[in-house]
Amino acid sequence: MLAAHMDIDNPQHHATVKEFWQAPNLITKPGLRAVDMFQAAADGKVKCLWIMATNPVASMPNRALVEAALKNCELVIVSDTAAQTDTLNYAHIALPATGWSEKNGTVTNSERRISRQRGLVEPMGEAKHDWEILSMVGRAMGFEEAFAYQHPAEIFAEHCALTAANNNGTRALDLGPLASLNTAQYDSLRPQQWPLSDTHRIGAYRLFADGSFYTPNGKANFVAITPRLPEQQTSAEYPFVLNTGRVRDQWHTMTRTGNAPRLLKHIDRPWLSIHPVDAQVLDVKDGDLIKAEAACSGGIEVILPVKIDDKQRRGEMFAPFHWSATWGSHARVGALLNGANDALSGQPELKHGAIKLSPVAMQSYGLVYGEETLVNALQSATYYYLNTLTSVAACIEIADQRDPQSMVAEVIKHLPKDAQWATLQGPHQLSIVVTRKNKLVLAILLADKPTDIPRDWLDSLYNGDELSPEQINGLLEQQPDDAFLLGKVVCSCFGVRENTIKQAIAEGNNTVAGLGKALKCGTNCGSCKTELASLIESTSAVSKPHLKEETTNEYAL
Structure with missing residues (x-):
């Protein structure tokens, strides 16, 4: 696809963009798609990759190939707002970009409505907007006139003018009336739907409502496909x-x-x-x-x-x-x-x-919680770990082939020398609590089977006053206070937990609206309503008689 939603295979579209941008060497065929691009880089056919605002090492399929491609590529540039991503590990050049709260521009939603986006905060450190970074590189490569932008309003005006070029109602995207906005008018732009041309369907609420389509004959074009099975088929080895x-x-x-x-x-x-x-x-x-x-x-x-x-x-x-x-x-x-x-x-x-x-046979399960440097040191000493971010401290879930008792020597090597620590070791678990001036520094809580220790409980101890003997004993025994045994958070907006919701259902609040009235859950963003409905169904089903299902031997690997 060319700029402004124009088709690279359409001769009229190609000529329009070529003339508008005065680009005699405008591409004439599509470039490589993402999967094909990484294969080409792995084969040495792509020498430079500039990756902006995406994390393909984590998001793309065939991770082994993507990693090999980036290792083989002569120059990998990554623009991102995050300081740590899977893709940044392969970057020769890392460019700090701005995030949504720093950006100044426009956004368009799925109903074609354009809205001004104004930065809430100034860009941090050396971070720059994507258009600034691209303009700086373009000018450094000798295209000073083409990349002379000083404000996003200039880029927006150019984009609008291109959408209107040779349009005459033949293309849906038309922002012609906005091409003449000055900076002040751009800054005060109110949300508007495209197309905005004076010649056809200004600000159409629904495209194609009149039965007319942006095709040569004005009719809809259907693309015939041949259904096919997935390429990744199961087998005896991968069932x-x-x-x-x-x-x-x-x-x-x-x-x-x-x-x-x-x-x-x-x-x-x-x-x-x-x-x-x-x-x-x-x-x-x-x-x-x-x-x-x-x-x-x-x-x-x-x-x-x-x-x-x-x-x-x-x-x-x-x-x-x-x-x-x-x-x-x-x-x-x-x-x-x-x-x-x-x-x-x-x-x-x-x-x-x-x-x-x-x-996977593991002998130890548990977590390490506390100061980031100490948690990171212990992270490398375990076979399996998973970062589970909390609001006040670092935390990792760990698992290892060694039993808790066998891990004592390895763990002790990483304990801080300027702190006090207490240990409780039993046949099925190992707990080490490290304090400094009676404040929690590190907790290592291991057992011989998977456990689920509430992070909120640990946060309250880490962020609170000096630990009491009872609190230290609770940590050593891996026994949270009752207030933290209310299950997982279901409603993130109001922090309402699963067991609280189940109790409310048992008390007769057996509709989503009823739960919202009693607990507020589901009354803000609404994304938990589906889970609330499932909890109502499952909790109510417990008290209802049901026929026992007969099992059959229909399943086999």
């Missing part, structure tokens, strides 16, 4: 289907949302959803760790906690894709999907991988 997707409170690879501890209170870790029958065959239970492998893994180990779910179809698994190497030692789900993609759109086949599964 399970892997589906990947999103969780409610995270976005893409968590480079932004992962920095908000509040958003991690709903779901703070990745997992692999497994049907109970599959779990029985694999001999795993909730919380156990399981290793997933695919033909394209390239030696990358993916290990996830098991989540048994009777709503999951037999033979099919689900894992969220948000977590990556930035967040854990074995959380690189993208390694389990190859580069198969749709021939028309180029969209990778992210919903149907083929994997094999095997339980």
Whole structure:
């Protein structure tokens, strides 16, 4: 696609852009799609990659190939707002960019409404807007006149003028009336829907409502496709289907949302959803760790906690894709999907991988919580770890093939010399609490089976006054206060927890609206309403008589 929604294969569109920009060498065919681009870089055909506002090492399929491509590429430039991403690890040049709260420009939503976006804060440090970075590079390459922009209003005006060039109602995107805005008018621009041309359907609320389409004959064009099966098919060696997707409170690879501890209170870790029958065959239970492998893994180990779910179809698994190497030692789900993609759109086949599964035998489970430098030091001493951000301290979940008692010597090596520490060691668990002037510095809480210790409880102790003997004993015994045993957060807006909601349902609040009135949950952003409805259904079903389902022997690996 050319600029302003124009088609690269359309001769009239090509001529319009070429004339408007005075670009005699304008491209005549599409460039490489993302999957193909990384293959070309791995083959040495692409010498330089400039990656802006995305994290392809974590988000692309066939992670092993993407990593090999970036290692092989002669120059990798990464522009991002985050200081740590999987992709930044391969950058020769890292450019600090501005985030949404620093940007000055426009945004367009899915109903074609353009709104002004004004920065809330000044850019931090050396961060610059994307258009500034591109302009500086363009001028340094000798194109001073083409990249002489001093304000986003100039870029917006140029874009608007291009949408109107040779348009005459033949293209949907038309912003012609906005091309003459000066800086003051741009700054005060009110939200408007395109198309905005004076010649046709000004600010149309709904496109195509009159039955006319932007095609040569004015009729809709349908694209005929031939349905086909996914390329990543299961086999005797890789018998399970892997589906990947999103969780409610995270976005893409968590480079932004992962920095908000509040958003991690709903779901703070990745997992692999497994049907109970599959779990029985694999001999795993909730919380156990399981290793997933695919033909394209390239030696990358993916290990996830098991989540048994009777709503999951037999033979099919689900894992969220948000977590990556930035967040854990074995959380690189993208390694389990190859580069198969749709021939028309180029969209990778992210919903149907083929994997094999095997339980991972661990002797120790637990977490390390406290000062960041100490937690990071212990992170490298364990086989498996997962970062679980809290609001006041660093925290990692860990697992290891050594039992808790065998890990004592390794753990002690990393304890601070200027602090006091207490230990409680039993047949099934090991607890070490480190204090400095009676303030919590570090807690290492291990057991021989998976545990779920509330992070809010640890936050309250770390952020509070001096620890009392009772609080230290509670840490050593890994026994949270009752106030922190209310289950996971379901409503992130108001911090309403699962057990509180279940209690309200039991008291007769058996509608989403009723729960909202009693607890406020679901009354702000509304994203938890689906989960509230599920809790109503499951909690109510417990008290209702039901027929026992007969099981059949229809399932086999």
